[in-house]
Amino acid sequence: MGLSTSVLLIIVLAPLVGCLLAGFLSPFLGRAGRTAAHSLTIAGMVVSVVLSFHVLYQLALGGAENYNQNIYTWFQIGHINASVGFMVDRLTAMMLVVVGFVSLVVHLYTIGYMRDDPGYTRFFSYISLFTFSMFMLVMSNNFMQLFFGWEAVGLVSYLLIGFWYKRPTAIFANLKAFMVNRVGDFGFLLGIAAVLTFLHTLDYAAAFNAAPTLIGQHLQITANTQWDAATVISILLFIGAMGKSAQVPLHVWLPDSMEGPTPISALIHAATMVTAGIFMVARMSPLFELSSTALSFVLVIGATTALFTGLIGIVQNDIKRVIAYSTLSQLGYMTVALGVSMYSGAVFHLMTHAFFKALLFLGAGSVIIAMHHEQDMRYMGGLRKYMPITWITMWAGSFALVAVPFTSGFYSKDAIIEAVGESHRWGAHYAYFCVMAGVLVTGLYTFRQMYLTFHGKERFKVIEQHGHADEHHELPPGVLAHPPKESPWVVTVPLVALAIPSLLIGYLTIGPLLYGNWFGGSIHVKQTNDVLAALAPHFHGAMAMGWEGFTGLPFWLMVAAFVICTYVYVFNPSMADRIKNALKPLWAVLDRKYWVDEVEYALFASGGVKMGRLFWKFSDAGAIDGVAVNGSVRMVHRTAALLRRLQTGYLYHYAFAMIVGVIVLFGGYRLFGN
Secondary structure, three states: OOOOHHHHHHHHHHHHHHHHHHHHOHHHHOOHHHHHHHHHHHHHHHHHHHHHHHHHHHHHOOOOOOEEEEEEEEEEEOOEEEEEEEEEOHHHHHHHHHHHHHHHHHHHHHHHHOOOOOOHHHHHHHHHHHHHHHHHHHHEOEHHHHHHHHHHHHHHHHHHHOOOOOOHHHHHHHHHHHHHHHHHHHHHHHHHHHHHHHHOOOEHHHHHHHHHHHOOOEEEEEOOEEEEHHHHHHHHHHHHHHHHOOOOOOOOHHHHHHHOOHHHHHHHHOOOHHHHHHHHHHHOHHHHOOOHHHHHHHHHHHHHHHHHHHHHHOOOOEHHHHHHHHHHHHHHHHHHHHHOOOHHHHHHHHHHHHHHHHHHHHHHHHHHHHOOOOOEHHHOOOHHHOOHHHHHHHHHHHHHHOOOOOOHHHHHHHHHHHHHHHOOOOOHHHHHHHHHHHHHHHHHHHHHHHHHHHOOOOOOEEOOOOOHHHHOOOOOOOEEOOOOOOOOHHHHHHHHHHHHHHHHHHHHHHHHHHHOOOOHHHOOOOHHHOHHHHHHHHOOOHHHHHHHHOOOHHHHHHHHHHHHHHHHHHHOOOHHHHHHHHOHHHHHHHHOHHHHHHHHHHHHHHHHHHHHHHHHHHHHHHHHHHHHHHHHHHHHHHHHHHHHHHOOOOHHHHHHHHHHHHHHHHHHHHHHOO
């Protein structure tokens, strides 16, 4: 029994149809267009999600074989074939379900969050287009289509981050995201070119089958320098992942993307764009397994991201930015798993993280709604009595994030830490320190966020106002026109829907996904690199692993973070300022984000700006404005001034001109007439 091509096409095209209808039809329907926009796009998402679950069921339990077919040939030059096609195996099916489900929840949530926004229909059109692009990426069976989906999600994320285009900060953020991703995408494109050069194909299956031929091949850089072909290909492809999945030093765009509306923060940072790089490396495991150098590079970059970006989250006061730096840190954990050849563990953490991180972002959005779009946690506190559903669900997401035993985050994160400890790859000791220290760091910023937001005394003031005009007055920070209240059901129902898998999905799936060879041939690991095989004898089921978690070092590091934050932010709030003053140099380093933005601007962006000014000065201002435009104006002006001198208005001047003219005429006739 095989998968139906029609079903796969509907999964991909349903969000695109919803996008086009919402974008082009809804604006002509007036007020009804808003209802039409969310109805059409949500209907498309429901169709995609239901069929995605059907595909997953067929592959996992229905005995269906993997699908790999070309649907349409774009062009063919010799043996090089560029096609639109689908490769659907268990890895793809799991991604379809995760991406589709989180996207559907975000669509529903957007009805409440963006209710009063004038760009309501445009936003729904964008997020459906985003989902279509992600589906094209994960279902692709060739590098050309992968690159199309890769660039499409980048383009739509640019539109969504800068959705509120009247805000200068939003425009700066989307330009920053776009430019930083171009750096990674340039490396990614070179990697695809290297695949085509050495393997002579753009098709996944053909490239993976030919991958062993890379052994012994080299890329000639200079007369005396040769680089291993597999290493070059893998590192170049991973540079693309560094941009999309925000790894150090290409991570700087992701925190600034918080300028976009909260629903897109959840969509970008949970299961879609930022995890595209993780999925891509897992899909390319047959290539990465050929180079231990490339895997060590991946390992060190991921470990650095996991620890050092998490530290920045401790000093953030914006509720969304704390979660953004948490995303960076968790992406680092996924990348570490890739670096120790634990591809299934990286994808497993990708799945669990998608649910609890989307929950935390949408919960933060619920808080922002209640606080009248205030995002600074220093002006919150005591919100649990106003927002009980948001409070409970965000604690559920927080428990999963800090890896409390039996939650989904515990199973995926602890498995990664154990795998790194088992690995003997170069850089594994450094990575083990980073991921273990990252447990403490994760607990510190997570519990700090929850205490500052929901517990302690209220740090906001309510000034009751009457009349619609007063409601729109600009109020100082921490001053609200009305008391906070729980968000409407269209916001809270998605929170509950995400809280359930955030707590349970890890317990239910760790056995088959990590130790049951569930992915089969979707992921390739060399026998000498298989850390999961070394861990398998110690796995005695999800229940036993949960109980053992209470005795491990990660659990006690998390407890230490909980005790520290409880004491500081509940029993002795003034101590936070004393700690900040005592550690002021360290706090300054974290607050300035290690000056990475400044260094990158000085080394790269400033050069581009200076080059742009140089071209502007000599080409635009000098040649175009100075010569072509202003020069022609000056010429006309001077010619007119000269001709104006001939028009004096005196009769004798005109008579003299006539006499001169007659003399010239007769003189010319005598010279040339014969």
